[in-house]
Amino acid sequence: MAIPGGNYSHSGSGMRRLYKFHGGVHPPTHKAESTRTPIAQAAIPSKLVIPLHQHVGNRAVPVVKVGERVLKGQIIGRPEGRLSSGVHASTSGTVSAIDMQLVAHHSGLPDLCITIIPDGKDEWVAHGGVDYKQIQHTELRHLLRQAGVVGLGGAVFPSDMKSYSSKHHIKTLVLNGAECEPYITCDDMLMRERPADILRGGEILRELLRAEEVLIGIEDNKPEAIAALQQAVRDGKHERTEVIAVPTLYPGGGAKQLIRVLTGIEVAAGVRSTEKGVQCFNVATAYCVWRAITYGEPLLSRIVTVTGNVEHAQNFEVLLGTPVGELVVQAGSKPDTDRHIMGGPMMGVDLPSGAVGVTKATNCIIEGSPKLFPPPEPALPCIRCTRCADVCPADLQPQELYWFAKAKDFGKTQEYDLFDCIECGACAYVCPSHIPLVQYYRFAKNEIWQREREQQAAEVARERHEYRQFRIEREKQEKAERLAQKERAAAEAKAAAAAAPPVVPPAAPAIHPDVSPDDTQQIRIDAAIERAKAQAAVTQPKNTDALTPQQQAEIAEIEARRAKLRELAANPGADDEPPKSN
């Protein structure tokens, strides 16, 4: 399977010398089926299921409420944290739910999505573009972030985070139009139909990166796209921009592989291409950058290839969030279809359901049937033929990685540079024993990440526990110190009292030196009662001020009667007259 070594130049690129990467395979491309007709506009679906996590980094935070009416282009998910990106309503309508829905993920687990019921009016929110030459780079990056522009090649990395010119000097901007994976033709059709906008987007990215040259790499099985872009370069008078046909070889569209082919630079393990002066964007990303900056249009739709077990395979411009089931019927999905694959046959994801919404990463939907994709043959033991090592584009030893992953010897897999694996599937494609090699690598990577997470959690727990013990110890000490201080203060006061002559002797013992403490208590109580009585005697009723003479006379009369009664009560025998009976 290995391609003979050596460098060669290609007729389409004039004098430019091309390089080659290690390995690679030639799977049947199946691209012709979906390139016969131009890109069609997919219908507005009955509902949109828009995941809030369509990009690498933090999930966007919903900023709309259920029942709220939203307009096309309105932001519904705010970017959260440094590495994140905005999410928008793809058309006007009403938010019907913000909940967990199935998403395009290998796990088949749900994630937070916003569901919108379109009203069919497709009414835009107020929006407008800017001239990228007039505004600052920081502002441009902010616009990209808010517009939700992410890498559309499949990695969905926020584009604003890749557009810094300050860290490293970027010499070359590579626009990736290689599109190496079988079946997928969305970039091909975009390059054929909208080459001028791709180049203009490239100019914005070149400005952001302050790159000297723009190289557009396209696999030589797309002559129409190459011709269209070359024409657009001439028409738009783009300087230092070159459209280069690269040999068709899977996975030549991998960023590291394309950079290697175009510039000869080999990006080592753990090194970013920017450190070598190269940055790479997908052509569709460049197109979206242009739309976002110049027209203020956020990323609301993308080109999706619908192919496989369908009547007429075709590319559609699809609103993000469109349920896959509603999209595939527009291409005439055949009745024996039993699965939807998102992406290509080499690296794609089996969708858990047709209700899953199209996301920014959805470049292709392949309808699968048992006839088209028969169940995998049972895996046989590895015979150590090392064909996988011959085709590995990362120049790894897949057979060794497989042994170590299977034995769960994850330390060894890392020694064999497991994390350089791009999961392209070339090894599994050539394996004569049909071993699902990529799955072993993903399994090993996940286990390693899980361990790292656990290790970190344990580290945090240890720190917190140790700090808690330190805190308890400190509190104990502080308490003891406070107590000691109190005791010291008391002792000092005692000492001071003993040293000074008693000026005023204590009152109670002086008056009644012979009584016991209990009696002192009684004396105190008696004194308090006396005080209360004296107080009551001098207290006058407060409501006797400002009375009329008549009222005062009445009161005097009553008081006289009361005095008489008191007198009678005091001397019962003084008046012999018996009380009158009524």
Next chain:
Amino acid sequence: MISALLVMIGISLLLGAVLGFSALKFKVEGNPLVEKIDAVLPQTQCGQCGYPGCKPYAEAIAKGEADINKCPPGGEEGIRKLADLLGVDFKPFGEGTKPKGKMVAFIDEQICIGCTLCLQACPVDAIAGAAKQMHTIIASECTGCELCVAPCPVDCISMLPVGEDISTWKWQSPAAIIPIRAAA
């Protein structure tokens, strides 16, 4: 004869001085083995091993007082790592000691009376609250040790298994994969 004795005494004095000096100079604080064992333990500080925290258990293992199969949160893999580290044989969990999946505590805030007993029990300060204020678990810091469950006078703390979501989901060792060869 005398000179030989003197030479020997001289050498022994010199070597003694060197040894004494290096004992002071290269003194190791604490037992490095304890640190190594502690690094393997999961740091839940749950006390299920019978020791008040992971460090005391590590110290007990280092002294040879404790078995290596007393840590349920570490799982069998934890035992295996300890066996590797100490050069002893793997020992399965004893009767009654079962490894458990990762759990996180949950306070039913309707029932919580704000007594602070769980705050005092939590070994990693993962419960926020104050006297007569509702308490709540800081889930990201909770180690799932269950130490807060017993002290609660109103039984408002329950242990919930940590569910899998997209960010924590893991690939299993291979079973099926998308077939990559189209039947043309």
